[in-house]
Amino acid sequence: MTESLTVLGLESSCDDTAAAVVRLVDGTEPMILSSVVHGQTDLHSAFGGVVPEIAARAHAEKLDVSVRQALEQAGVGLDKLDAVAVTAGPGLIGGVMSGVMCAKGIAAATGLPLIGVNHLAGHALTPRLTDRVGYPYLMLLVSGGHCQYLIVRGPQAFTRLGGTIDDAPGEAFDKTARLLGLPQPGGPSVEAEGRLGDPKRFRFPRPLLDRPDCNLSFSGLKTALMRMRDQLVAEQRGLTRQDRADLCAGFQAAVVDTLAEKTRRAIAIYLEDNPATPMLAVAGGVAANAAIRSALEKVCGETGIGFVAPPLRLCTDNAAMIAYAGIELFLTGARDGMTLSARPRWPLDQNSPALLGSGKKGAKA
Numbered sequence: 001m002t003e004s005l006t007v008l009g010l011e012s013s014c015d016d017t018a019a020a021v022v023r024l025v026d027g028t029e030p031m032i033l034s035s036v037v038h039g040q041t042d043l044h045s046a047f048g049g050v051v052p053e054i055a056a057r058a059h060a061e062k063l064d065v066s067v068r069q070a071l072e073q074a075g076v077g078l079d080k081l082d083a084v085a086v087t088a089g090p091g092l093i094g095g096v097m098s099g100v101m102c103a104k105g106i107a108a109a110t111g112l113p114l115i116g117v118n119h120l121a122g123h124a125l126t127p128r129l130t131d132r133v134g135y136p137y138l139m140l141l142v143s144g145g146h147c148q149y150l151i152v153r154g155p156q157a158f159t160r161l162g163g164t165i166d167d168a169p170g171e172a173f174d175k176t177a178r179l180l181g182l183p184q185p186g187g188p189s190v191e192a193e194g195r196l197g198d199p200k201r202f203r204f205p206r207p208l209l210d211r212p213d214c215n216l217s218f219s220g221l222k223t224a225l226m227r228m229r230d231q232l233v234a235e236q237r238g239l240t241r242q243d244r245a246d247l248c249a250g251f252q253a254a255v256v257d258t259l260a261e262k263t264r265r266a267i268a269i270y271l272e273d274n275p276a277t278p279m280l281a282v283a284g285g286v287a288a289n290a291a292i293r294s295a296l297e298k299v300c301g302e303t304g305i306g307f308v309a310p311p312l313r314l315c316t317d318n319a320a321m322i323a324y325a326g327i328e329l330f331l332t333g334a335r336d337g338m339t340l341s342a343r344p345r346w347p348l349d350q351n352s353p354a355l356l357g358s359g360k361k362g363a364k365a
């Protein structure tokens with residue numbers, strides 16, 4: 001029987017300060033002993049986006065508290081840990097540096113091994129933490145800051161099939177909400193408003209579907225919506241509730257269709273690998289959208305592959321995913337020393353070209 005492994009994880013790459021303790025029991029069974037997340041939405045809401053300096057300062061203030069709470073809730077002292085894992089990028093550099101400095105402090109004081117984790121790898125490995133999904137699986141990351149298709153082959157082996165060339169889908173939902181005067185975060189409000197609307201009344205484009213690759217683009221949808229809104233305002237001096245609902249429904253239908261079609265293409269490429277148990281997993285806040293989720297599930301059904309959507313609290317930014325990624329890295333022998341540095345950009349697939357764009361939540365690696 002393999003001994004258990006207990007890892008403290010830290011996350012501070014965007015606007016959530018998080019700490020968690022995850023234990024791998026008997027070498028196979030991951031257990032989340034605690035997962036603490038302190039969001040910063042209130043600090044940034046007046047600015048219409050995350051302000052990097054405010055985020056970095058708030059992380060520096062909240063990291064100690066988060067670590068203390070995570071250890072207390074797990075009932076584990078520093079002496080019972082086997083390693084400290086920390087997000088070392090990609091993300092807003094001030095926040096990432098705060099986390100890395102905190103983890104280095106803990107490692108220096110305790111002698112524990114330090115492991116730098118790629119934030120996107122944390123998201124990408126989450127289906128293994130929650131559902132023990134076997135390699136290789138296809139991953140769609142869809143959040144306010146990320147959007148990419150990855151074949152996940154191992155804790156450090158990723159093939160990126162494509163991603164957004166401009167906005168992330170969550171960002172597009174947020175901008176749409178802002179244009180229509182709906183509350184933030186935009187995803188849930190646009191989804192709720194769109195339920196009352198007719199998705200066919202306005203003709204939104206289906207960006208990049210004429211291109212055979214798996215790349216996506218969402219910024220044109222927001223521009224199209226702005227034009228439609230402005231035309232309505234010019235014609236009738238304002239928007240009715242029905243106009244707003246129809247615009248939301250039309251916008252969402254375009255996102256759904258685009259994601260469904262590009263997912264079909266990504267699955268076809270992934271299946272060329274002949275995976276034993278083919279699976280598509282999603283992560284990121286946008287995976288909460290019922291229409292998107294059911295469209296992806298339908299595509300998986302049509303193509304005969306399984307579908308996994310981890311619980312939302314583990315799809316969005318958290319430190320349990322960083323601790324778990326740290327465990328997988330630890331088992332491969334990966335260790336970082338005091339030279340570990342914070343990286344604003346850090347693509348998972350070093351061989352694929354950099355994606356364009358930098359969203360409100362920082363660089364898209």
Ligand code: KG4
Nearest residue numbers: 143144145170185186187284285286289316
């Ligand atoms: O993963 P997440 O919590 O944070 C990062 O982006 O890192 O994702 C937040 C994003 C926001 O842009 C939010 O509007 C979007 O996810 N979102 C949704 C829904 N719920 C949250 N988008 C569409 N439909 C939803 N129901």
Ligand code: ZN
Nearest residue numbers: 123143316317
């Ligand atoms: Zn994230």
